[in-house]
Amino acid sequence: MANTTTDDSRKENNQDLTLERSNASFNINEITEIIDGGVDKTKFRKEMEKLLFDDPLFKDFYKTFFKTRSELYEESIARGVKLFSLRQKYKWTDEQFEVIEDLVNHLFGMSLHFTMFIPSLERLATETQKAKWLPLATNFKILGTYAQTEMGHGTYLQGLETTATYDPVTEEFILNTPHKSSMKWWPGSLGKSSTHALVQAVLIINGKNYGMHPFMLQLRSLDNHMPLPGIEVGDIGPKMTVNYNDNGFLLLKNVRIPRQHMLMKHAQVSSDGKYTSSGPNKAIYATMVLVRVKMTKWVHDALRKAITTAVRYSAVRHQSKMDDSGPEPQILDYQTQQYKLFPVLADTYALFFMSRNLRRQYNRMMEDIRNKGSYKMLAEIHSISCGLKGLSSKIGIDGASICRTACGGHGYLMVAGISEVLGLLHSVVTAEGEYTVVCLQTARYLMKQIAKVSVGEVVTESCEYLNVDPQSFSCPLQTPADCFNLTFLCDIFRNRANSLIRSVASRLQIAIESGTPQHIAMNNNLQSLVRVAEAHSETIMVLDFTAAVTSLRTSPETIKVLTSLCQLHALHTIVKHAGDFMETESVGLEQIKWIREQELKLLEIIRPNAVALVDAFDLHDDSLGSLLGVYDGNVYERLYESTKYNPMNQNVVHPSYHKYLKPLMSGEMISKL
Numbered sequence: 001m002a003n004t005t006t007d008d009s010r011k012e013n014n015q016d017l018t019l020e021r022s023n024a025s026f027n028i029n030e031i032t033e034i035i036d037g038g039v040d041k042t043k044f045r046k047e048m049e050k051l052l053f054d055d056p057l058f059k060d061f062y063k064t065f066f067k068t069r070s071e072l073y074e075e076s077i078a079r080g081v082k083l084f085s086l087r088q089k090y091k092w093t094d095e096q097f098e099v100i101e102d103l104v105n106h107l108f109g110m111s112l113h114f115t116m117f118i119p120s121l122e123r124l125a126t127e128t129q130k131a132k133w134l135p136l137a138t139n140f141k142i143l144g145t146y147a148q149t150e151m152g153h154g155t156y157l158q159g160l161e162t163t164a165t166y167d168p169v170t171e172e173f174i175l176n177t178p179h180k181s182s183m184k185w186w187p188g189s190l191g192k193s194s195t196h197a198l199v200q201a202v203l204i205i206n207g208k209n210y211g212m213h214p215f216m217l218q219l220r221s222l223d224n225h226m227p228l229p230g231i232e233v234g235d236i237g238p239k240m241t242v243n244y245n246d247n248g249f250l251l252l253k254n255v256r257i258p259r260q261h262m263l264m265k266h267a268q269v270s271s272d273g274k275y276t277s278s279g280p281n282k283a284i285y286a287t288m289v290l291v292r293v294k295m296t297k298w299v300h301d302a303l304r305k306a307i308t309t310a311v312r313y314s315a316v317r318h319q320s321k322m323d324d325s326g327p328e329p330q331i332l333d334y335q336t337q338q339y340k341l342f343p344v345l346a347d348t349y350a351l352f353f354m355s356r357n358l359r360r361q362y363n364r365m366m367e368d369i370r371n372k373g374s375y376k377m378l379a380e381i382h383s384i385s386c387g388l389k390g391l392s393s394k395i396g397i398d399g400a401s402i403c404r405t406a407c408g409g410h411g412y413l414m415v416a417g418i419s420e421v422l423g424l425l426h427s428v429v430t431a432e433g434e435y436t437v438v439c440l441q442t443a444r445y446l447m448k449q450i451a452k453v454s455v456g457e458v459v460t461e462s463c464e465y466l467n468v469d470p471q472s473f474s475c476p477l478q479t480p481a482d483c484f485n486l487t488f489l490c491d492i493f494r495n496r497a498n499s500l501i502r503s504v505a506s507r508l509q510i511a512i513e514s515g516t517p518q519h520i521a522m523n524n525n526l527q528s529l530v531r532v533a534e535a536h537s538e539t540i541m542v543l544d545f546t547a548a549v550t551s552l553r554t555s556p557e558t559i560k561v562l563t564s565l566c567q568l569h570a571l572h573t574i575v576k577h578a579g580d581f582m583e584t585e586s587v588g589l590e591q592i593k594w595i596r597e598q599e600l601k602l603l604e605i606i607r608p609n610a611v612a613l614v615d616a617f618d619l620h621d622d623s624l625g626s627l628l629g630v631y632d633g634n635v636y637e638r639l640y641e642s643t644k645y646n647p648m649n650q651n652v653v654h655p656s657y658h659k660y661l662k663p664l665m666s667g668e669m670i671s672k673l
């Protein structure tokens with residue numbers, strides 16, 4: 001199968017797409033460079049595309065859909081080994097490797113080695129431990145995973161049951177998973193690949209429980225890959241997606257490890273069993289914060305694949321008639337199709353600017369920790385990243401589902417690529433903190449911030465809007481045209497979040513003051529707490545998108561088109577939650593009517609640039625992984641060609657005909673009964 005590339009050798013055979021591209025009002029390279037982070041980074045990405053997609057191992061992503069689990073696993077290991085070797089050879093940085101992870105859709109074995117195992121060592125190990133294990137890990141002498149979740153507990157970390165009991169006589173920890181519910185269950189690359197795991201276990205010294213702590217455990221022999229004594233390990237079985245990954249289970253029976261194998265940066269156990277700790281007690285959760293931050297960008301990466309497919313396909317697909325005398329229109333010309341897809345396109349851009357800002361804030365926090373030993377920003381970054389990880393995964397799932405249905409029947413095919421994206425997004429909404437659970441972490445923080453406001457204390461930057469009294473707010477939208485004013489829209493979002501936070505805080509306070517036990521008062525308000533976390537996170541997204549488009553240094557045409565997307569993102573979010581915005585008097589009934597009308601106007605404004613706006617993501621066909629979304633638009637040819645590769649078509653007559661259908665049709669089967 002010929003694949004197009006992202007350079008000038010692209011074949012632009014489909015006339016509709018050629019026309020769409022010639023109609024664009026802006027230069028797509030300007031947006032591509034913003035997304036890549038500059039011309040040099042665009043150049044690097046393109047070089048990497050050449051390097052990877054000239055290699056049959058990474059080409060023709062759609063072929064993975066025809067493979068068995070074992071084939072998928074083996075191929076993913078081959079890909080992982082190739083990528084790790086290339087990383088070593090070219091000395092790619094972490095940032096460069098993240099670009100490559102996205103290009104190959106995270107489809108390679110041992111991805112957790114760089115996503116969680118090494119970052120955990122960097123964050124949780126002492127300098128001596130780092131000097132010992134990091135060179136082994138970065139040179140692939142050991143391959144590691146992050147083993148925290150158990151069969152019985154993933155969310156409630158205080159409920160973990162794996163124990164690490166200190167034995168001062170031998171100066172060892174004895175690791176056990178005492179019950180079925182205690183076995184580790186889910187860690188990526190655990191089942192068949194990893195030689196080592198960072199195991200989170202409950203530390204016990206002299207019968208006293210010190211809670212969850214991290215331990216370095218060797219799982220398999222470095223000579224023959226056999227599990228070491230006392231260790232049972234395997235694959236947990238087929239999943240909704242990521243079936244190339246050997247997510248695993250792990251049982252431990254009296255496995256002894258040296259005292260020095262507890263990662264002791266934040267808490268230490270001396271040889272005689274004395275426990276000491278330093279730094280904040282949640283510092284051992286550090287790797288989870290990093291991955292949640294990264295996940296917001298993964299959602300953007302995933303959703304841009306779905307929306308690129310759906311918009312390009314909608315430009316080449318013709319169906320039905322608007323007018324009996326005219327030709328069948330492109331389905332992208334139906335207002336309903338635009339109303340499905342353009343808000344998703346706007347959300348995809350919103351996710352990009354939000355995740356970029358979140359990563360910058362995270363990097364600032366890490367600099368503070370490294371340079372000043374200051375964890376001041378941790379609580380705020382934890383709260384923001386929890387809410388945004390949750391919200392982005394939800395936007396991703398909703399958006400990709402819309403893209404799938406917007407592609408009609410063909411969208412249901414695996415080779416359309418959207419089901420795969422949707423499955424990946426379902427893993428993101430659950431892994432690294434389940435949706436509701438992470439939202440509740442954000443809400444917990446917001447409740448503390450509003451309590452500070454009530455006693456005149458200073459709140460953190462993300463919550464500054466809480467300093468305003470909602471009573472003093474009046475809706476700034478005086479005319480329909482005001483609905484395009486981003487400053488007004490930001491104020492409306494701030495007011496809605498502010499009012500909702502205050503309202504649930506006040507309900508909680510009244511309930512508790514009137515004698516309702518705190519846990520019951522909380523449970524009676526859990527749904528409202530999730531809602532305030534969503535409102536706060538949606539506000540951050542609108543503020544980040546607005547700040548980005550109003551500070552862009554690029555051509556007026558590019559700013560104009562991105563501004564329209566920002567307006568659509570904000571207006572569509574208001575329409576989705578019209579009840580909230582009206583209940584908090586952030587807008588009135590009249591304004592909701594205007595917003596709905598202006599939203600439809602934006603569809604018309606965006607329509608001529610729709611294809612260019614997805615082209616600006618500059619996704620290589622082998623990265624896009626969709627036969628419906630190919631750059632040249634030759635969708636029907638690609639679909640037909642894919643049937644030649646399909647293993648079901650390798651025999652003209654399938655063996656089951658001779659085994660079952662023929663005996664039925666000849667009457668032989670019935671006569672045997």
Ligand SMILES: CCCCCCCCCCCCCCCCCC(=O)SCCNC(=O)CCNC(=O)[C@H](O)C(C)(C)COP(=O)(O)OP(=O)(O)OC[C@H]1O[C@@H](n2cnc3c(N)ncnc32)[C@H](O)[C@@H]1OP(=O)(O)O
Pocket residue numbers: 102105106146148149154155156157158188242282285286288289291298299301302305378379382421424425427428431432433434437441444
């Ligand atoms: C096609 C394109 C491609 C793109 C798509 C890519 C897709 C890729 C596909 C790959 C698949 C995904 C693989 C990803 C790997 C996933 C790995 C995992 O899940 S690993 C497993 C992940 N597992 C999970 O995520 C487990 C989720 N559960 C938890 O994190 C916790 O149990 C908890 C947070 C819910 C509660 O914890 P608990 O100890 O009971 O805490 P309390 O509630 O009592 O709060 C006490 C205080 O602590 C504070 N605080 C809390 N956390 C943090 C923090 N991180 N930091 C700082 N502070 C924190 C909190 O604010 C509070 O402060 P204060 O108010 O007192 O001041």
Ligand SMILES: Cc1cc2nc3c(=O)[nH]c(=O)nc-3n(C[C@H](O)[C@H](O)[C@H](O)COP(=O)(O)OP(=O)(O)OC[C@H]3O[C@@H](n4cnc5c(N)ncnc54)[C@H](O)[C@@H]3O)c2cc1C
Pocket residue numbers: 112146147148149152153154155156185186187188242247427430431432433434435436437440
């Ligand atoms: C693809 C994938 C990869 C993974 N990779 C890893 C890995 O590499 N390493 C690892 O250690 N783990 C991994 N996990 C496990 C993952 O982190 C957990 O599954 C996740 O944190 C959710 O926890 P849970 O399964 O216990 O869900 P549960 O907590 O059992 O969630 C079930 C329901 O209960 C609700 N619920 C639970 N607690 C509360 C509460 N306090 N308040 C309100 N509602 C609540 C939830 O909202 C949800 O609706 C992976 C999971 C997946 C799907």
